[in-house]
Amino acid sequence: MSTAQLIALDLLVTLLAAAGWVSAGVAAAARRARAALALLAVAVVVTLVRVTTAVALATGGWWFAQDRVVLTGPLLGVAGLAAVLSAGPRLLSAVRAGAPGNAPTVVVPLLVAGYAGAAGLLLPLLAGYPATWSEAFVVVALVAAAGLVTWRVAAAGPPLWTFLPVLAMGLAGVGAGFATGADLDAGGGPTTRHPEGHGVSVADLRGPTTPAPGGRVRRYALTARQTTVQVGGRTVEAWGYNGQVPGPPITAEQGDLIEVTLRNDDIARGVTLHWHGYDVPAGEDGAPGVTQDAVRPGGEFVYRFRADQVGTYWYHTHQASDVGVKMGLYGTLVVGPPAKGLDLTVPVHTFGGTTVTGVAGTPQAAPGTPVRLRLVNTDSVPHRFTLAGAAYRLVAVDGGDLSGPGELREVELRLPAGGRYDLAFTMPDAAVALHLDGGEGLRLGGGEPQPAPKGWPELDITRYGTPATTPFGPDSRFDRSFTLVLDRAIALVDGVPRYAFTVNGRALPNVPTQLVREGDLVELTVANRGFDTHPWHLHGHRVLVLERDGRRVSGSPLWLDTFDVRPGEVWRVAFRANNPGEWMNHCHNLAHAAQGMSLHLRYDGVTTPFHGDHGG
Ligand code: C2O
Numbered sequence: 001m002s003t004a005q006l007i008a009l010d011l012l013v014t015l016l017a018a019a020g021w022v023s024a025g026v027a028a029a030a031r032r033a034r035a036a037l038a039l040l041a042v043a044v045v046v047t048l049v050r051v052t053t054a055v056a057l058a059t060g061g062w063w064f065a066q067d068r069v070v071l072t073g074p075l076l077g078v079a080g081l082a083a084v085l086s087a088g089p090r091l092l093s094a095v096r097a098g099a100p101g102n103a104p105t106v107v108v109p110l111l112v113a114g115y116a117g118a119a120g121l122l123l124p125l126l127a128g129y130p131a132t133w134s135e136a137f138v139v140v141a142l143v144a145a146a147g148l149v150t151w152r153v154a155a156a157g158p159p160l161w162t163f164l165p166v167l168a169m170g171l172a173g174v175g176a177g178f179a180t181g182a183d184l185d186a187g188g189g190p191t192t193r194h195p196e197g198h199g200v201s202v203a204d205l206r207g208p209t210t211p212a213p214g215g216r217v218r219r220y221a222l223t224a225r226q227t228t229v230q231v232g233g234r235t236v237e238a239w240g241y242n243g244q245v246p247g248p249p250i251t252a253e254q255g256d257l258i259e260v261t262l263r264n265d266d267i268a269r270g271v272t273l274h275w276h277g278y279d280v281p282a283g284e285d286g287a288p289g290v291t292q293d294a295v296r297p298g299g300e301f302v303y304r305f306r307a308d309q310v311g312t313y314w315y316h317t318h319q320a321s322d323v324g325v326k327m328g329l330y331g332t333l334v335v336g337p338p339a340k341g342l343d344l345t346v347p348v349h350t351f352g353g354t355t356v357t358g359v360a361g362t363p364q365a366a367p368g369t370p371v372r373l374r375l376v377n378t379d380s381v382p383h384r385f386t387l388a389g390a391a392y393r394l395v396a397v398d399g400g401d402l403s404g405p406g407e408l409r410e411v412e413l414r415l416p417a418g419g420r421y422d423l424a425f426t427m428p429d430a431a432v433a434l435h436l437d438g439g440e441g442l443r444l445g446g447g448e449p450q451p452a453p454k455g456w457p458e459l460d461i462t463r464y465g466t467p468a469t470t471p472f473g474p475d476s477r478f479d480r481s482f483t484l485v486l487d488r489a490i491a492l493v494d495g496v497p498r499y500a501f502t503v504n505g506r507a508l509p510n511v512p513t514q515l516v517r518e519g520d521l522v523e524l525t526v527a528n529r530g531f532d533t534h535p536w537h538l539h540g541h542r543v544l545v546l547e548r549d550g551r552r553v554s555g556s557p558l559w560l561d562t563f564d565v566r567p568g569e570v571w572r573v574a575f576r577a578n579n580p581g582e583w584m585n586h587c588h589n590l591a592h593a594a595q596g597m598s599l600h601l602r603y604d605g606v607t608t609p610f611h612g613d614h615g616g
């Protein structure tokens with residue numbers, strides 16, 4: 001059973017346990033001693049089952065079970081034991097004597113056990129990992145308060161002042177929960193040695209102004225403005241660079257200098273350019289509030305960086321990116337000589353519910369022609385692709401060539417939000433169809449459209465291709481190790497309490513900044529405790545995948561800039577800290593990022609003069 005299924009099963013069992021205790025209490029209150037006794041037995045059994053689901057969850061990773069093991073499990077255990085000891089013997093003798101068995105010493109403990117069970121159901125839904133003292137205070141106070149109320153209803157009950165300590169406990173818990181706590185996570189490495197103000201500003205970490213020897217300067221001017229696009233015969237409001245959606249394709253050869261002048265005509269929220277997957281110097285990264293201020297209407301910013309990495313990348317605004325990218329402020333960046341034959345970039349994007357490939361018409365390729373398709377997912381959710389009519393190879397992922405990519409046919413490719421796949425094949429005699437999410441996508445060559453194939457298994461890219469040497473691996477000694485547990489919880493987002501997308505129980509900007517030093521070998525473990533897929537994306541570095549769910553990569557080394565952490569999954573990745581700066585580290589479901597799932601990774605000694613305007 002997968003961890004995601006276990007999480008669901010555990011919640012179901014917890015619900016049944018809570019229901020069992022509550023209905024035992026209700027049956028007792030209704031003077032049905034025999035039914036109450038039977039339900040008590042059921043509740044005990046289900047509660048014991050819950051112990052096994054919690055233990056099973058813990059084997060998938062401590063993060064998945066921590067709240068169960070340290071808080072809600074013991075709470076239900078204590079309440080359940082008290083209920084058994086108090087209600088059990090009394091119900092037994094009531095059944096023997098034919099008495100109603102509705103004494104408060106029977107009803108109240110049973111219901112309190114039910115409340116404790118309900119807390120075990122609500123806590124994982126409302127609070128993320130880790131369960132804290134503050135949550136423990138609130139949970140225990142709530143269960144106790146509900147118990148006191150029940151007691152007063154069932155019998156004369158305790159005096160009102162007994163609510164005071166319970167109230168105090170709850171308030172203390174809430175107060176502690178709003179304290180923001182540490183703002184730096186050194187990942188087990190040494191903490192800062194550069195006091196604030198004595199380092200290098202990210203604003204000074206700019207790119208070179210000349211190409212490498214033999215390279216040329218590629219100049220682009222991109223002006224963001226409102227425009228419209230045609231999708232499925234409809235005219236849709238959009239924002240574009242130079243009025244185009246996607247924006248003008250940027251291409252270069254390795255060693256060239258890319259120089260892009262960004263202007264903003266009328267996008268009131270402001271815009272930037274972020275070079276997704278491209279490890280530019282920090283000052284060119286386009287992260288508003290971190291590496292620059294957003295470009296407001298009438299403003300301008302010039303980006304310069306060397307085209308060092310070959311492959312398929314993309315660019316997009318990073319200011320209010322949830323809205324900006326959705327509206328069309330993105331384009332492709334392809335570096336390297338165009339592939340021989342047909343070289344097609346396919347920036348997939350969804351406008352108002354319609355997903356388009358970004359390719360006009362039906363491109364033609366003569367049989368025998370080499371074809372390269374560069375798939376780019378510019379949306380916030382994964383897309384599924386199948387290629388029918390030709391055997392092909394997945395030759396590059398996130399711009400990086402794979403080692404020994406074998407021939408593929410009848411498989412489905414799942415491309416994470418923000419990710420890129422390059423497919424290569426030789427054009428056969430008949431047409432080739434690239435289907436998108438089980439529907440129409442792109443056709444090469446003539447012929448009738450074919451229905452999308454069904455039931456093709458998903459390619460596991462961690463087992464595809466052949467191993468090759470890497471500069472570090474799963475057994476390396478890491479200078480710093482960080483763990484990011486992704487979940488949903490009630491947390492402050494920009495000072496407002498929300499049902500946020502959280503990292504380690506906190507939301508932007510309260511997630512502690514990760515601190516590294518130049519040269520560090522850094523390990524990141526990303527675990528998903530929630531029910532949504534989180535495409536994780538670190539700026540400025542490609543990460544090497546070490547393990548997924550404890551299983552090492554057995555195919556080609558995978559250097560990624562975005563990896564999908566699905567519900568219940570745990571990814572372990574690593575990178576060398578070789579690009580000083582302050583970098584965003586966030587979920588590339590940009591709505592999740594805007595609702596809290598975002599943090600910074602900062603090199604020791606780097607400071608930023610930009611504040612407050614982070615734009616997700
Ligand atoms: Cu493509 Cu911070 O994002």
Ligand code: CU
Pocket residue numbers: 501532533534535587588589592593597
């Ligand atoms: Cu997410």
